[in-house]
Amino acid sequence: MQNPSQPTKPSSIALWKWAAIIILVYVFIAGWFVPLKPGIIEASPDRTIAGDQLILAVKGYNSHFMKDPDQIRAWMRLKGDTVIKALHVEVVDDRHLRASFYIPSVFPIKQDAYPLTLILDHPTDGSSVLPNAVFVTPAAVEDPAEMGLWTRDKIDHIHKLEGFRYPFRNILAETIRNTYFHVPMWFTMIILFGISAWYSLKYYRQGLIIDDNISTAFVKVGLVFGMLGLVTGMLWAKNTWNAYWSWDVKQNMSAIALLIYSALMVLRSSIEDDMQKARLSAGYNMFAFVLLIPLLFIIPRMTDSLHPGNGGNPAMGGEDLDNTMRMVFYPAVIGWVLLGIWISQLVYRVDILKRNQ
Amino acid sequence: MGRIWNLVSTEARIELRERFALAGILLYVLSSSFIVFSIWRQLPAREWGLTFWVIFLFSSLMAVLKTFGRESEGRYFYYYTLYHPLELFAAKVLYNAVLLIFIFFSLWFVLFVMAGNHMVRGWWFLVTGLIASVGLSILLTLISSIAIKTQQNASMTAILALPLMIPILINLLRLTSYSLGTTPDQNPWNEVTLLASIVSLVTAMSLWLFPYLWRS
Numbered sequence: 001m002q003n004p005s006q007p008t009k010p011s012s013i014a015l016w017k018w019a020a021i022i023i024l025v026y027v028f029i030a031g032w033f034v035p036l037k038p039g040i041i042e043a044s045p046d047r048t049i050a051g052d053q054l055i056l057a058v059k060g061y062n063s064h065f066m067k068d069p070d071q072i073r074a075w076m077r078l079k080g081d082t083v084i085k086a087l088h089v090e091v092v093d094d095r096h097l098r099a100s101f102y103i104p105s106v107f108p109i110k111q112d113a114y115p116l117t118l119i120l121d122h123p124t125d126g127s128s129v130l131p132n133a134v135f136v137t138p139a140a141v142e143d144p145a146e147m148g149l150w151t152r153d154k155i156d157h158i159h160k161l162e163g164f165r166y167p168f169r170n171i172l173a174e175t176i177r178n179t180y181f182h183v184p185m186w187f188t189m190i191i192l193f194g195i196s197a198w199y200s201l202k203y204y205r206q207g208l209i210i211d212d213n214i215s216t217a218f219v220k221v222g223l224v225f226g227m228l229g230l231v232t233g234m235l236w237a238k239n240t241w242n243a244y245w246s247w248d249v250k251q252n253m254s255a256i257a258l259l260i261y262s263a264l265m266v267l268r269s270s271i272e273d274d275m276q277k278a279r280l281s282a283g284y285n286m287f288a289f290v291l292l293i294p295l296l297f298i299i300p301r302m303t304d305s306l307h308p309g310n311g312g313n314p315a316m317g318g319e320d321l322d323n324t325m326r327m328v329f330y331p332a333v334i335g336w337v338l339l340g341i342w343i344s345q346l347v348y349r350v351d352i353l354k355r356n357q
Numbered sequence: 358m359g360r361i362w363n364l365v366s367t368e369a370r371i372e373l374r375e376r377f378a379l380a381g382i383l384l385y386v387l388s389s390s391f392i393v394f395s396i397w398r399q400l401p402a403r404e405w406g407l408t409f410w411v412i413f414l415f416s417s418l419m420a421v422l423k424t425f426g427r428e429s430e431g432r433y434f435y436y437y438t439l440y441h442p443l444e445l446f447a448a449k450v451l452y453n454a455v456l457l458i459f460i461f462f463s464l465w466f467v468l469f470v471m472a473g474n475h476m477v478r479g480w481w482f483l484v485t486g487l488i489a490s491v492g493l494s495i496l497l498t499l500i501s502s503i504a505i506k507t508q509q510n511a512s513m514t515a516i517l518a519l520p521l522m523i524p525i526l527i528n529l530l531r532l533t534s535y536s537l538g539t540t541p542d543q544n545p546w547n548e549v550t551l552l553a554s555i556v557s558l559v560t561a562m563s564l565w566l567f568p569y570l571w572r573s
Contacts, residue, residue: 263520266516271506271507276506279569286562287499287566290558298551299524
């Protein structure tokens, strides 16, 4: 932080600010305009009886079925290598095809219902998967001779789609791009609150009023980022969980975190004396930051939750964050954090100017 | 320890001299239970637990509100020369904890009489109540020492304390549903560990920050 009494040239923007601008421009362009890989939106019917013919109407996304329609292959997978290959695939248009299967009347495992995963392979589109596409009810009469059908075919010579494209995930679909906006908001909020707590600690040690001003600026901007995180999360939840607010533990805890920090701002506005204000808010700020850790990182992990990373759901990484997405996601985190620090610096300078007026 | 005890007993004597203070808390508990009960008419086990903690939360806020408001500024200046801030803090926490335990038992009794007994594991509820009283007493004492320095003491205590109480409250609710038998969960130790670690976190932060916040 520079001393505001020294006039700074407006043209001298530090290197890290240029970096923030360039990274965020890249994130917005790549995040909005890179297309998704082809995928399967839905397949109908979604349930059938074993030991019967199944004609599956498949709806593709970003797909090019009309190109090489003879080379499209389809499988129904029970588990691992236990698959049934489509007898016939008939292409309707680029987005629609019909695949006919014969579902054997006997299954290698015993269950009340068998979820089958649909797998498509196309020379240019690559392979696409629809998990639990069809639920199969066991047949009344089982023919043990049909057991061999499960191991007759194998999924082999799968095509891979080359190029810079985001993965298609069911339910998520296009909203997968929100990863570059929703997740970095929380990273930024936590980091800004952390910096703020650090300056509160500095105030606690040295008692310089300037540290209190810096700390407050970071809390203000951190609150804005937290609210943006909540809003982007709610929009995402509307599209995937079908409600803006479903009282999920992660939603609740982050809302409470924002309440705690809003209370800090109320506390500040209710004290007249500057030194008193600085001391009390430094104390409360450090207290709040320490309590934020169980609130945001421990309690949600111990509760059932819809949110990734909680209640047994996989966190980031794994299948949802592939290498293409990493190339945008990591810069996005850095870019948003730098932007947050930059805005906080400006807020702090404006506060100082207002006070000196 | 003897010095802390002195402070606690002074506190208790002041409190007992003003009879309305303790009776006021009791009345608060009674009337809120009446309101809740006349709305619900009957309390099944799950609602019993929720009602209990809602009333407990607000009663404890009210009871702790006057922690630092009772004595005059001059008295505190005098205390400041006599006692270490931590001694004062320990005394206030002890006294508040006793108050909260008092609220806990009287509320339990009132709801027991009104809505019947739903406890499956009464001992666990007792343990929950004791941890809750100690933990919330520490948190509320620290917060009211901050709030007393502002213009609107009462509302400020609520604004600052309520969101901070939620991590503790969530675990209290889980332990309560375990003691009421309304959860299939058979292992409460996760919650106890989490609750204990949150309370110790609050304690460590309070012990560190109170001397600093108090100095003015």
